[in-house]
Amino acid sequence: MTPALDMALDLALSAVLVGGGIFALVGSYGLMRLPRPMQRLHAPTKATTIGVGAALLVSALDLLGQGQVSWKEVLITIFLLLTAPISALFLAKTLILRGEADPDIPDSGTGKPWATLAPERHDP
Amino acid sequence: MRRLFPHPYLSLTLVILWFLLVNQWKLGSLVMAIILATIIPLLTTTWWPNRPRVKRPFGLAAYSILVLWDVIVANFQVARIVLFMPRDRIRSAWITVPLDLQSPEAISLLAGTITMTPGTLTSDMSACGRALLVHALHAPDPDSVRNDIKTRYEARLKRIFE
Numbered sequence: 001m002t003p004a005l006d007m008a009l010d011l012a013l014s015a016v017l018v019g020g021g022i023f024a025l026v027g028s029y030g031l032m033r034l035p036r037p038m039q040r041l042h043a044p045t046k047a048t049t050i051g052v053g054a055a056l057l058v059s060a061l062d063l064l065g066q067g068q069v070s071w072k073e074v075l076i077t078i079f080l081l082l083t084a085p086i087s088a089l090f091l092a093k094t095l096i097l098r099g100e101a102d103p104d105i106p107d108s109g110t111g112k113p114w115a116t117l118a119p120e121r122h123d124p
Numbered sequence: 125m126r127r128l129f130p131h132p133y134l135s136l137t138l139v140i141l142w143f144l145l146v147n148q149w150k151l152g153s154l155v156m157a158i159i160l161a162t163i164i165p166l167l168t169t170t171w172w173p174n175r176p177r178v179k180r181p182f183g184l185a186a187y188s189i190l191v192l193w194d195v196i197v198a199n200f201q202v203a204r205i206v207l208f209m210p211r212d213r214i215r216s217a218w219i220t221v222p223l224d225l226q227s228p229e230a231i232s233l234l235a236g237t238i239t240m241t242p243g244t245l246t247s248d249m250s251a252c253g254r255a256l257l258v259h260a261l262h263a264p265d266p267d268s269v270r271n272d273i274k275t276r277y278e279a280r281l282k283r284i285f286e
């Protein structure tokens with residue numbers, strides 16, 4: 001690859017990295033700025049998607065100039081996408097159970113209560 | 125063959141995951157990958173009594189691309205709300221999403237999709253598994269968010285899984 005192309009690649013990757021960093025910063029700022037616990041839960045679950053996504057993309061393509069692509073980052077992305085919703089779900093369920101979530105939770109419309117608020121079931 | 129590989133898709137996934145982990149193409153890695161892809165499904169088969177059915181694997185790939193795109197677009201919207209919208213004008217809302225999906229794998233994918241697309245968060249499921257409780261960061265019109273989820277994601281997942 002010519003030095004000019006190499007330079008262009010470096011510039012593009014740096015831009016992606018800085019952009020992702022800004023989104024991660026906005027996510028953390030949202031954690032501080034949003035008033036209610038359920039709203040605060042939104043900010044960090046989102047920053048991971050684009051902030052970490054940008055860092056992983058740059059890490060994977062960093063050595064593209066020398067014809068190398070790193071595939072490990074795909075694995076990190078997969079596990080991140082698998083685990084982030086689960087931790088968010090558990091935080092939300094904890095808030096609901098402790099009564100710290102937003103009030104006036106609607107009816108489930110199925111005749112059964114929401115799982116977190118349902119009476120405890122004993123193992124069969 | 126069926127007894128040796130009770131979950132062919134899981135075995136294939138494990139081979140791919142192993143190659144992603146070692147990050148290079150070598151014959152030794154392939155041998156190790158095949159060993160793992162044989163042992164792990166055999167040891168965990170108790171927890172997977174049924175094979176998850178995917179009718180359209182390519183539909184799943186197209187779906188992933190759609191979700192990735194939505195994540196990027198919606199991140200800008202959430203960033204704008206967080207940065208510029210006055211606190212008292214943010215209208216958070218609970219949304220009940222009744223489910224047409226039956227398969228547990230499809231429902232968990234839908235719940236994950238809702239959480240990863242910014243602005244909405246899956247918070248709970250009804251005790252019978254027929255509805256999801258979703259929290260929206262800013263939804264002046266909760267009905268349109270529900271329709272978006274049902275037409276954009278649930279309908280596609282239904283075609284892929286059922």
